Amino acid sequence: MQEAVLENKYVPKPAKIKEYHRESPDNFSITLDIKFKHDPGQFVQISIPGIGESPISICSYSGENLRLNIREVGNVTKALGKMKKGDPVFIRGPYGRGYPMQLLKGNDVVIIGGGCGVAPLRGIIEYIEHHRQDYGKVYLFLGFRSPDDILFKREMDHWKIKYNLNLSVDQLPPGTCFDGKVEFITKLVEATQLTNQNKVVFLCGPPKMMDIASGILMKKGFHEDQIFVSAERLMYCAEGICCHCMIHEKFCCKDGPVFRYDELKGYKND
Amino acid sequence: MATYTVRKLDLRSLLQKIMQSSELIAPVKTDLVRFQVVEDPHDICLTEQSFYPVKEFIFRKHEVLVSFNGKKVITPVLEPKERVIFGLRRCDLNAIMHQDKALIEVDVNYRAQRQNLTLIGYHCNEAPSQYCFCGTLELKDFYDMMFFDRGDEFIVDVATENGSRIIGKYPEFFRKSNHKVTEADKKIKNADRLFKTDISKLYDHPDWQKGVDKCLSCAACTSLCPTCYCFEIKDEVSIHDTKKVDRVREWSSCQLKGFSRVAGNHVFRDNRKERFKHRIYHQLDYFKKRYGINMCVGCGRCITACPTRIDFVDIINGMK
Amino acid sequence: MTKPKVGFYGLTGCAGCQLSVLFSEDEIVSVLGLIDIVSFPFIREKNIDQHFDICIVEGLVADKHDLETLKKLRENSSILVAIGACAHTGNVPAYRHYTLKENYQHLLYEKKEGIQDIDPTPLDSWVKVDYTIPGCPPDKREIMNFIKALLLGKEPLTYSSPVCVECRRNNNLCLLEEGKLCLGPITRGGCNSVCTNGSFECWGCRGQTDDANIPAFVALLQEKGFKREEILKRMREFVGLKLPESTMVFFNGNNNA
Numbered sequence: 083m084q085e086a087v088l089e090n091k092y093v094p095k096p097a098k099i100k101e102y103h104r105e106s107p108d109n110f111s112i113t114l115d116i117k118f119k120h121d122p123g124q125f126v127q128i129s130i131p132g133i134g135e136s137p138i139s140i141c142s143y144s145g146e147n148l149r150l151n152i153r154e155v156g157n158v159t160k161a162l163g164k165m166k167k168g169d170p171v172f173i174r175g176p177y178g179r180g181y182p183m184q185l186l187k188g189n190d191v192v193i194i195g196g197g198c199g200v201a202p203l204r205g206i207i208e209y210i211e212h213h214r215q216d217y218g219k220v221y222l223f224l225g226f227r228s229p230d231d232i233l234f235k236r237e238m239d240h241w242k243i244k245y246n247l248n249l250s251v252d253q254l255p256p257g258t259c260f261d262g263k264v265e266f267i268t269k270l271v272e273a274t275q276l277t278n279q280n281k282v283v284f285l286c287g288p289p290k291m292m293d294i295a296s297g298i299l300m301k302k303g304f305h306e307d308q309i310f311v312s313a314e315r316l317m318y319c320a321e322g323i324c325c326h327c328m329i330h331e332k333f334c335c336k337d338g339p340v341f342r343y344d345e346l347k348g349y350k351n352d
Numbered sequence: 353m354a355t356y357t358v359r360k361l362d363l364r365s366l367l368q369k370i371m372q373s374s375e376l377i378a379p380v381k382t383d384l385v386r387f388q389v390v391e392d393p394h395d396i397c398l399t400e401q402s403f404y405p406v407k408e409f410i411f412r413k414h415e416v417l418v419s420f421n422g423k424k425v426i427t428p429v430l431e432p433k434e435r436v437i438f439g440l441r442r443c444d445l446n447a448i449m450h451q452d453k454a455l456i457e458v459d460v461n462y463r464a465q466r467q468n469l470t471l472i473g474y475h476c477n478e479a480p481s482q483y484c485f486c487g488t489l490e491l492k493d494f495y496d497m498m499f500f501d502r503g504d505e506f507i508v509d510v511a512t513e514n515g516s517r518i519i520g521k522y523p524e525f526f527r528k529s530n531h532k533v534t535e536a537d538k539k540i541k542n543a544d545r546l547f548k549t550d551i552s553k554l555y556d557h558p559d560w561q562k563g564v565d566k567c568l569s570c571a572a573c574t575s576l577c578p579t580c581y582c583f584e585i586k587d588e589v590s591i592h593d594t595k596k597v598d599r600v601r602e603w604s605s606c607q608l609k610g611f612s613r614v615a616g617n618h619v620f621r622d623n624r625k626e627r628f629k630h631r632i633y634h635q636l637d638y639f640k641k642r643y644g645i646n647m648c649v650g651c652g653r654c655i656t657a658c659p660t661r662i663d664f665v666d667i668i669n670g671m672k
Numbered sequence: 673m674t675k676p677k678v679g680f681y682g683l684t685g686c687a688g689c690q691l692s693v694l695f696s697e698d699e700i701v702s703v704l705g706l707i708d709i710v711s712f713p714f715i716r717e718k719n720i721d722q723h724f725d726i727c728i729v730e731g732l733v734a735d736k737h738d739l740e741t742l743k744k745l746r747e748n749s750s751i752l753v754a755i756g757a758c759a760h761t762g763n764v765p766a767y768r769h770y771t772l773k774e775n776y777q778h779l780l781y782e783k784k785e786g787i788q789d790i791d792p793t794p795l796d797s798w799v800k801v802d803y804t805i806p807g808c809p810p811d812k813r814e815i816m817n818f819i820k821a822l823l824l825g826k827e828p829l830t831y832s833s834p835v836c837v838e839c840r841r842n843n844n845l846c847l848l849e850e851g852k853l854c855l856g857p858i859t860r861g862g863c864n865s866v867c868t869n870g871s872f873e874c875w876g877c878r879g880q881t882d883d884a885n886i887p888a889f890v891a892l893l894q895e896k897g898f899k900r901e902e903i904l905k906r907m908r909e910f911v912g913l914k915l916p917e918s919t920m921v922f923f924n925g926n927n928n929a
Contacts, residue, residue, distance in 0.1 A: 092417040093427050094418070096425065136615070172425070319585065322458070323458055325581070326582065326612065331638035413841055565887075566892075568836075568858070569885060570837070571833065575841060594824070610832050657846065
């Protein structure tokens with residue numbers, strides 16, 4: 083058992099920022115000069131030596147230049163936010179279990195996202211763009227705090243034409259313009275006539291929003307195995323050993339970050 | 353493989369010989385019994401359970417995973433030296449096996465520490481501590497050699513090539529024996545204490561609160577646990593040259609609030625009760641679901657070292 | 673990169689924290705390559721005090737002069753850092769708040785030296801403090817890590833785990849088991865358990881953790897024969913005015929237990 087050579091899994095690959103785009107006051111997207119195969123919903127560990135590592139979900143399509151959408155909340159993400167085109171970063175991954183898109187062929191797709199939770203969901207939209215014939219109707223429910231906080235504004239017009247897009251903001255500061263609804267996104271979900279017929283739901287956002295949204299879906303007759311959620315936890319190794327991301331016996335970095343709703347049932351607060 | 357006997361009065365000379373070609377690690381008594389690199393075999397203490405486990409010699413407290421010099425990535429060169437650990441109890445040995453299950457196929461640093469390492473056990477005839485509870489945990493035979501204490505002599509069971517190599521190197525100390533090690537030899541008196549080994553249905557039991565109320569969240573339990581292997585990774589920058597960075601691993605503990613704190617300051621296991629239960633469940637339920645075996649080895653160190661002596665074995669036994 | 677202008681100052685205190693900075697022998701020369709120490713009155717005569725990017729202040733406010741100095745330093749500093757237990761909590765001098773004035777009045781310098789006395793108070797009672805490096809004295813590694821973090825644009829790490837974490841990692845014998853009144857389990861670490869490594873019990877100089885289980889800890893100490901007053905006194909001694917409200921409520925709430 084001890085003779086076989088094992089690679090050092092903590093060694094990251096160098097990459098450069100190819101494109102930097104500010105999405106909102108505390109959120110930006112970067113495209114890197116590296117490409118690899120991955121599933122939508124998987125994540126990478128991005129790092130800056132001296133600052134640290136941070137797990138970020140991938141929002142680009144497999145095999146294309148890696149694109150990440152990042153909210154500036156911690157040391158690493160704030161430092162990344164100050165970077166510019168050409169700056170070096172380090173990447174390891176992809177990690178985790180993404181959305182099981184293959185198994186869900188033939189279904190209509192309902193995507194419900196709140197705030198920076200929309201980032202991993204963008205990966206699904208990208209995936210569907212590339213496999214449009216495999217899926218039925220696509221409903222997008224995307225909610226943000228205010229018009230300023232709306233992410234992927236560049237993509238939004240395109241999504242509006244191709245899919246059934248429902249966009250809302252929680253609040254409209256005085257003097258701002260917005261042509262969507264001013265309401266919690268969960269309210270828009272509640273107001274729709276969606277039935278659970280041939281549908282899968284992808285849900286990602288703040289824990290409270292996910293709770294409310296899943297409650298509403300259950301009331302509408304959706305089954306737990308039709309809903310997929312993406313969980314967030316503190317992660318260091320991403321290899322299923324450091325134990326920080328455990329949700330009961332599940333490792334968010336290995337068994338997740340994408341879980342079918344019934345896999346996490348009753349685990350929300352532990 | 354084979355069984356031998358060693359005269360007790362020859363033990364120190366044998367260990368002295370081993371020390372000439374390998375580093376020897378064994379329980380040494382000073383103010384406490386700890387596993388240490390042995391300088392004099394006379395210091396070795398086999399009459400008590402070691403207070404601190406052997407863990408730190410294999411799963412290091414602080415270890416460089418990868419280094420950077422500006423944009424250059426430097427992979428540490430790992431050169432494991434010859435080491436022999438003597439005096440491992442059945443629980444200590446199983447703890448190494450359990451850490452192996454989680455780490456050896458994934459983590460190159462851990463794997464290096466496990467290389468060139470010979471594990472020599474010292475079997476308990478009787479539970480060395482009142483808090484021991486290995487008896488009902490189905491521990492396995494996991495050792496290169498195991499010493500069974502039989503008064504004036506040891507019966508030595510050799511299980512691996514590594515073990516045979518020691519016999520081959522120092523044949524003068526070993527006499528071939530016809531004794532076949534049986535289950536009776538492996539029985540440890542007074543170690544049957546945990547009577548419910550399936551706790552999967554007890555998560556919401558109100559009795560956990562008895563332990564939670566006394567828990568100081570000081571993390572002594574996880575530090576002293578021979579199996580706990582949680583860690584965190586951080587970057588250490590050299591003050592002499594800020595381009596030089598070591599990305600290091602350090603032990604961490606699920607009993608601490610910061611363990612599940614994400615950027616933005618949300619703590620997923622904010623509640624002491626959830627943290628307390630997480631440790632017990634990882635030990636006696638979650639690990640089993642993943643690796644088919646309980647992580648806990650029943651050494652009882654987490655109880656011995658707990659300032660308030662939270663005996664979760666009693667708590668579990670008392671659950672209706 | 674222009675080097676940040678840094679000042680080191682001491683108000684009323686023992687200068688031990690400033691010494692901790694100086695005692696980082698292996699690092700201090702390298703530190704000078706990273707920061708520009710424009711002022712350090714404790715060790716040199718010529719100092720420039722117009723503007724500091726970072727001003728690190730030891731000691732507490734105990735007289736009018738301290739207060740004037742502190743206010744001026746605050747005005748001249750982008751980042752003000754309280755270093756050490758006095759600046760952080762008020763430390764031992766602030767124990768005065770817990771005794772009657774007639775017990776110490778005759779000791780005040782006021783009458784003798786014309787010093788205008790102020791009740792000893794930590795820095796944040798008077799000015800905004802941006803960061804705190806706790807400890808009596810602070811750990812030199814922590815001082816270096818703090819400087820490095822600021823230079824790298826990182827949020828300096830505030831160590832939140834109890835002293836026990838490091839103490840156990842240092843393979844020590846638990847001093848509670850030795851019958852000592854050790855505050856390790858409720859005190860935030862980061863000190864590498866320097867006291868308990870030398871078998872001296874923790875007096876809690878770095879302040880309580882935000883996760884201290886006071887009822888369980890006090891019950892344990894009482895079981896070991898310590899009196900409530902004794903425990904409260906120990907808890908107050910080094911955390912001065914920063915004993916958490918909940919701890920006070922616990923001790924005031926059921927005096928007869």
